[in-house]
């Protein structure tokens with residue numbers, strides 16, 4: 001890393017909230033072994049929304065799964081604030097995910113027998129969100145912002161692919177996470193709606209001082225993010241604007 005670290009007490013204010021240092025992830029063993037991520041390092045500041053670009057199979061989901069505490073790195077360290085995610089036990093990771101991470105998966109992973117609104121409120125049944133009235137208000141506000149008020153009482157089967165993804169985004173924001181990780185949010189959205197949803201994500205990150213990472217194939221979405229990281233065959237690099245625009 002070439003980031004300058006000031007040696008004064010002001011360093012605490014500029015210290016990255018999220019730091020991935022020399023992280024490698026290998027799946028399998030022997031001749032079937034795959035190195036999905038090789039020596040990746042990145043830093044993201046609080047309030048920053050960054051994008052992660054790369055072709056299919058390059059390691060994007062693997063990387064954000066480790067950052068979100070769903071997968072443990074084979075080597076290297078991942079730190080969120082004062083917590084070292086990469087050395088946590090399963091129990092600690094479960095707590096971390098419930099309290100600090102909002103994850104929007106590639107497939108929306110909604111609970112099929114709950115309505116859109118209930119899918120959001122389900123998160124609110126976690127201990128941190130015991131105030132039911134406030135949770136209901138937050139769910140309704142999020143559903144409205146995501147253009148889903150009219151769909152709030154539909155189960156996922158009765159929603160379009162894009163609507164399901166928007167419900168998943170609402171659900172990821174319900175627990176007011178420090179870290180928002182989004183895997184391909186625009187895949188099932190048309191352009192106008194895709195922009196709206198990514199704008200909403202960018203706004204949440206900025207206004208609430210969160211940290212966001214968005215995996216995307218869609219270069220048009222990159223303009224909503226502060227920085228672009230590119231990943232190719234498990235190798236992560238920070239992109240200059242030009243390099244990102246060169247990807248088609």
Ligand SMILES: Nc1ncnc2c1ncn2[C@@H]1O[C@H](COP(=O)(O)OP(=O)(O)OP(=O)(O)O)[C@@H](O)[C@H]1O
Pocket residue numbers: 027028034035036054055056057058059060061062063106
């Ligand atoms: N559980 C697993 N076991 C073995 N190999 C895996 C596993 N998960 C992913 N891989 C491999 O690791 C590499 C990176 O996969 P990953 O899912 O992170 O890619 P990706 O960039 O998210 O791709 P896509 O854009 O298609 O979602 C691929 O070669 C993939 O086949």
Ligand SMILES: [Mg+2]
Pocket residue numbers: 060061062106183
């Ligand atoms: Mg993926």
